[in-house]
Amino acid sequence: MSGSGLTRRRALGAAAITLSATALATVASAASRPDRGEHDAARHGGGPQQFDEIFKGRRIKGKPHGGSHHHGVGYAVFVDGKELHVMQNADGSWISVVNHYETFSTPRAVARAAVLELQGAALVPLARA
């Protein structure tokens, strides 16, 4: 799973300075993941879509969310009801607290990567600085 973000990053090259429609379209066209529809949704406005699915036996959900502690991301991700801290990069890619040095194309992709990393373990709340 770790190679995809890097491949996409190379593909992005110098174009992805800002979270622009062009950058998102580049992400979508370069991504090999089956979630590029989310990019299309984002490109046509409103940010990433909601999702709610069972992945490898874990329920992962993502939805728009208010509140300042999400860094203005305006989006929250949950694994079995526990919040997964996520963050969006300037190029539109996503990371989470359990994959913090590797970028993923969508909140759903970062949630799935977290499920693989957790190997069945439950998330625990973590005090914020």
Place this chain on the structure above:
Amino acid sequence: MTVRKNQANLSATEKRRFVDALLELKRSGRYDTFVTTHNGFIMSDTDSGSRVGHRSPSFLPWHRRFLIEFEQALQSVDPSVALPYWDWTADRTTASSLWAADFMGGTGRARDGQVLDGPFAFGAGNWPVNIRVDGRTYLRRALGSGGRPLPTRAETDSVLAMATYDMPPWNSASDGFRNHLEGWRGVNLHNRIHIWVGGQMATGVSPNDPVFWLHHAFVDKLWSDWQARHPGAAYLPAAGTPNVVDLRGTMRPWNDVTPADLLDHTAHYTFDSAA
């Protein structure tokens, strides 16, 4: 004077004293305060808001100060100890002495990623993972499992050749030396090592793995090497930049130190060799 050495050249005694000092900091509770601090910054540093420890120009001076503080804590336990560095362009395999049972211990087992040998294996009883993002209390690794090898010397040299320290927008989208070394852009140096090690090293609580310090000591050395190659190049930005620590801006959490104060590492330590 503190001399930071390549971990590959440490004597058996130096390794033992370093490990023992780590274990004592862990036992006393001081170690975990460093994990907490790092995770607090990694969760609050954002590309569009205030950013100090990561994804910003102060990534390098912030970690330099963080490592100095940690090294001083080690030296309060054993004054002979200095932070070693891991040159991951040279010691690139899981067979490196870095991962032997007398030093960091090896990779994790397939079933749950648990490290089973060395001083930091959960079974040894001295290294509970207390500051964590999930329920697992044991040190985990998956060395090299991500599929992408560690950076080569040539890749690292290509980043050291970049003459500009950092550039607008001063975040993970920037061109220039800092962001290429950090790895959000380009060949990816620093970030890639975290992913290559796996386990807690790939997470926001990465200092739970003692190899964190050896990795960052080498990233810090690369900053020094870059300065030697580009003596006329300065830390940027100079002044007046929102959300970003300028040359003479104070850095949280210390609030009494600026990037300008940290440009010359020789006030605090030297390295065993230049680049």
